Structure formats: C-alpha cells, structure tokens
Amino acid sequence: MSIKLIFSEYFEIEEKVLDDYGALNICLDADLPLFIDPFLLFASDKPEYQQQHDKIVSHLILLKEIAIHDGRSANENLFKFPEVKQNWLGLCKYGNNGKGLGTKFAKDIIKAFNGFYSNFGEETISSASHIEKLTLVGAGIGKDFISDFTTNLMLEYLLEYTQEFAQKYLQPEQRKRFNIRCVYDERLMLWKPKEFELPYFYLEGDGDFILLTPLDILTKDDSFICHSELVGNFRSIASSIGNSALRESINSYFYKALPISPKKKDFEYAVSKTINEFPEILDYYIKMKEEKKDQSKKLSKDKLDKIRSELISTLTLFCENVLESSDFFEVKPNSYDEALKRAIFLKQVIEDNDGYRVFYQKGRPIASEDTIQRIFRLTWYASPYDVNAEVNNGRGPADYKVSFGSGDSTIVEFKLARSSSLKKNLKNQTEIYRKASKSITDIKIILCYSVYEIAKVERILRSMNQLGAENIVIIDASPKQSASKVV
Structure with missing residues (x-):
C-alpha cells in the first residue's frame, strides 16, 4: 500500500520545492496544530502582508458599524465565518473538520461591539488596531476567532498564493479549477465567488481542493497578543504605563480588588475587574507588543521549527520506515x-x-x-x-x-x-x-x-x-x- 500523507509525497515533488516557495508542507490526513497569527502580518516587512492585516481590521470595523447601527436586529449571517478546512491547519487530530464561527460567535461579537469594544478601531495609544484585542477580556470571543476570521479574510490571497505554486510546480492532472466565495462586496453585503486553478485530491477522483499557507505567518498555541500573557504580566504592564496618575489609579484599584492571600482565580478576577474599569490598559499592552514586534517573528519561527521537526518529520519518517x-x-x-x-x-x-x-x-x-x-x-x-x-x-x-x-x-x-x-x-x-x-x-x-x-x-x-x-x-x-x- 502506498501511503501519501504529506503534501510533497502526495504530489510527488521534493520538499525543498515547498521550502523554497515558503509554504508549509502540510499533512493531508489530519490538521497540524498551527494557525495564522495576524500580528505576524502587521510585523512583516512585506507590503502584501501589511495590506492583508489592514484588510482584516477594516472588515472587522465594518462589522462593528453594522452591529452598532442595527443593534440586536443586525443580520447575524454577516458575522458568521466557516472554518476554511482546506488549509489543513487547526486542532483536529483526525481529519480537518472544525466548527468555524457560528451563531454564538455572531451574537457575542454583536453584543461586544455594542458594549465593551464599542471603540474598536478608534485607538490612539497603539499605532494600529488589532483583532486580537477582542479576545483579551471576557466577551465570549475565544482565540479560535483569530484563526477562522483571519483565514476567511485572507482567503483570496491564500488562493492566489496556492494557484501560483500549483501552476508553476504541479502537473496539469494534479490541478483543477474551482469557484470559491472569497471576495466581499460591500455594496451588496455578500461574498462573491472567484475561479482558481488549485491542487486537489486527484488520486481520489473528484476530490476537494488543497490550500497552502506561507510559513512566515504561522504560529502555534497563542498569538503574539494574547489573554494569558496579559493576565500573567498584568502587574508589569500596569507599572510600565507612562501616565503616572493613570498608573497609580490602576495599581490602587487592582490591589484593592485582591484578597489578602489571593488564589489564581482571585488574581484573574482582579485583572478582569480592573480592565473593565480602565479599558485603556488593553491599548497600553498592545502598544508594548508593537514595540517588540521583531520578537514576534523569532518566536513564531522557533515554534514552527519545533512543530516541523517534532511532528511533521516524525510523521513522515514513521510512514516511510x-x-x-x-x-x-x-x-x-x-x-x-x-x-x-x-x-x-x-x-x-x-x-x-x-x-x-x-x-x-x-x-x-x-x-x-x-x-x-x-x-x-x-x-x-x-x-x-x-x-x-x-x-x-x-x-x-x-x-x-x-x-x-x-x-x-x-x-x-x-x-x-x-x-x-x-x-x-x-x-x-x-x-x-x-x-x-x-x-x-x-x-x-x-x-x-x-x-x-x-x-x-x-x-x-x-x-x-x-x-x-x-x-x-x-x-x-x-x-x-x-x-x-x-x-
């Protein structure tokens, strides 16, 4: 039996071809535990990545305006985003079917835009808006949002990226034309299809298309801006705020919210309560991360190298041997x-x-x-x-x-x-x-x-x-x- 679980093996090309192109050599049997980190788009020197970051944030601001204007009567379908399963990235250990962003997410984000996050896109402390901000404090919006939303908004770019690779390196019988909804029409408020020639499961007959992702925008676990770091480093973040009056008010409020011998849940509660009282803390935290944006690329590369060596290479060797x-x-x-x-x-x-x-x-x-x-x-x-x-x-x-x-x-x-x-x-x-x-x-x-x-x-x-x-x-x-x- 011939077992071809890795993209390069399935399409009978050298792994170096993918490496030179800058694409991840994905497993075609189960998702790899990676996702696109939008901060890597922001931190990149590549203009096309920065454009994608702007596009993602702009669409989120558009959704915020709809949520505020229409309130509870807002069309929830505009706030739903399916998982793009064809990139074979995510948390599924068997297959590639995830949940995507459905009705619960739509309700949560509409509520968030009409509440705590009503000023999203109007930041003055950080140099830019970042979608990760919506996951930093309890609005019911988890980190899965970052992966699914980012991939959906980048889909046209990823399809073009994959098409270019397929037309250059794959055989005609390994490629097929697909119509895929990936272009948002603001006037009609709907997603429109566009045709691409893509790699697909050609050995299975009428198989689905396959999507490639650039290595330099991928990360593992948490994004560079994340809730766990905000909570874990809250005291140092609050103490680094340049506005002395604000800094003292935040620290005073925070320590009053803590019991004498705080446990982990007490600390997390005090952090949440303080952020709700002083929401600008989030922007100071994001500004701090922006100032360390060069670190994001190194951290992501280290995580990715670890995944590639510990998991992808392991899977390949196991099959081969x-x-x-x-x-x-x-x-x-x-x-x-x-x-x-x-x-x-x-x-x-x-x-x-x-x-x-x-x-x-x-x-x-x-x-x-x-x-x-x-x-x-x-x-x-x-x-x-x-x-x-x-x-x-x-x-x-x-x-x-x-x-x-x-x-x-x-x-x-x-x-x-x-x-x-x-x-x-x-x-x-x-x-x-x-x-x-x-x-x-x-x-x-x-x-x-x-x-x-x-x-x-x-x-x-x-x-x-x-x-x-x-x-x-x-x-x-x-x-x-x-x-x-x-x-």
Whole structure:
C-alpha cells in the first residue's frame, strides 16, 4: 500500500520545492496544530502582508458599524465565518473538520461591539488596531476567532498564493479549477465567488481542493497578543504605563480588588475587574507588543521549527520506515482487538525497528502526548473503523474512540510516564470516559523515555494490581544500543 500523507509525497515533488516557495508542507490526513497569527502580518516587512492585516481590521470595523447601527436586529449571517478546512491547519487530530464561527460567535461579537469594544478601531495609544484585542477580556470571543476570521479574510490571497505554486510546480492532472466565495462586496453585503486553478485530491477522483499557507505567518498555541500573557504580566504592564496618575489609579484599584492571600482565580478576577474599569490598559499592552514586534517573528519561527521537526518529520519518517511495507491494514477483528493490535504494532516499531529515533533530537526526547496520538492515528490509515480524536461525551475529551457500529467501541488513552498525575489518571480517567460513552473496553498506552520511567510505571501498576494487564501497553522509547555493540 502506498501511503501519501504529506503534501510533497502526495504530489510527488521534493520538499525543498515547498521550502523554497515558503509554504508549509502540510499533512493531508489530519490538521497540524498551527494557525495564522495576524500580528505576524502587521510585523512583516512585506507590503502584501501589511495590506492583508489592514484588510482584516477594516472588515472587522465594518462589522462593528453594522452591529452598532442595527443593534440586536443586525443580520447575524454577516458575522458568521466557516472554518476554511482546506488549509489543513487547526486542532483536529483526525481529519480537518472544525466548527468555524457560528451563531454564538455572531451574537457575542454583536453584543461586544455594542458594549465593551464599542471603540474598536478608534485607538490612539497603539499605532494600529488589532483583532486580537477582542479576545483579551471576557466577551465570549475565544482565540479560535483569530484563526477562522483571519483565514476567511485572507482567503483570496491564500488562493492566489496556492494557484501560483500549483501552476508553476504541479502537473496539469494534479490541478483543477474551482469557484470559491472569497471576495466581499460591500455594496451588496455578500461574498462573491472567484475561479482558481488549485491542487486537489486527484488520486481520489473528484476530490476537494488543497490550500497552502506561507510559513512566515504561522504560529502555534497563542498569538503574539494574547489573554494569558496579559493576565500573567498584568502587574508589569500596569507599572510600565507612562501616565503616572493613570498608573497609580490602576495599581490602587487592582490591589484593592485582591484578597489578602489571593488564589489564581482571585488574581484573574482582579485583572478582569480592573480592565473593565480602565479599558485603556488593553491599548497600553498592545502598544508594548508593537514595540517588540521583531520578537514576534523569532518566536513564531522557533515554534514552527519545533512543530516541523517534532511532528511533521516524525510523521513522515514513521510512514516511510514502517507503514508502506506493512500488511497491517488487512486485519479486521473487533474494535478492541483492532486497537490493541495497533498499539502493540506501535510498540514494536518504536522498540524493535528503531522507531524510537523519531522521538529524539540531539539526544533529547521531544515527543509529547500529542505527537504519539497523531502517530497512532496513522496506523488507522484506510481502516473501515471509525476513529474519532478527543471525543467529548460530557466528561472531558478522551484521546480516541475506536468504533465499528454502535455496539462495538473502545477508548484509547495516551500518557507520558513522566506525568506527575499518571497514577491518578490511570486509576480514574479511562473508566470515566468508558462509562460516559458506554464503551465496552479501554486501552492505555504509556510512553517511557528511560529505565527509571519504566520502573515508575511498573510500581504504579503493581500497586493497582494492573501489572501485566493486556490493555495497558508500556512503550520503551529509551535510546537503544547498536546491535554491533551489544556483547
């Protein structure tokens, strides 16, 4: 079986072609945990990126004017934005279907523009307006807004960027013409279609188009302007305000809002209360970030290099070294046997086939639970089983639920041995998930990086009377000595 999960492999081109063009070599089986950071557009020296940032902010200001003018009767459809799934970026570990910005977002942002954020676009402290501002304080607008809104407003640019690559480097049979809504008509207040020639899933016949994204506008986790940093550095941000009267008023108000021995939630409450009283704090924070805009490019590059080396390269190596030469996909027992067989297969690859090497760089372990989860997902390529990542059945998300019909399902959980909460999770977590989803069985997979970690796991399992249990798979990912050196 030929397994082509990476863009360069699928279209049979060198990865260097994408690197030289400046595009991310995406995985075509599941989203990569990256998104476009609008601050990188603002901070860029490229005029076309700066234009895209202006376009994004201008559209948001247009929506604000509609929200204020029409109030509760505003057309919510204008405030809804689907996820652009064809870029294969986001949080989905299996596939590329996200939720986008729907009715709840529309209601929240209309309310925000008629309340706390009514002055958006009228800032005088910062040098520009930034859409990230809307995520800084409780308006019900989360960081998913940044990714979905930015990608929708940049869609025409990304389509042109992808079309140029496809026409230059791909074969005619690998390209196809698509009509895609990406141009907003302010007069008619609707999105209009435009035709592009794009790469698509040509091996699947009438497949969907694929979108490429420039590497230098991508980041991981939080954007450069984010709520977590605002809260974490609130005291230093407030103390750096040049207006001494305002600075003293803010600090006085903030410390009065804190109890004598504040906990984390008390601190967050005091920050929120102070910002509501002195909303200009947000603009001072953003101004501080603007002054450090050169740092944003380096931070983003470091995060991206980490993702590319730890995840994309790992996925590629795993497929090249193991999956393409395996008859593994022909076995079709029940979901528990199927999941257990794949877990054991993964264990053998890592322990006996030098698969552990992809989890190290310069002798240091790099794999997180997220990495091992995504690699496990690849072992289900072309499987008839339903494999859902992070299934949430009301008791928090499980890593995977493997199903074959409504009466046959198995929960699979991944853990690192180094986790301080390992014993607690082993004892409670999958049992909770199993009951919540009515799954019949569950499997736990534990990744160990050293003999010490293996011993730790065995002690925990022995204390739980679980040592040797079939459904607990311990994977030894410690470095192995070359066979030629073994006496």
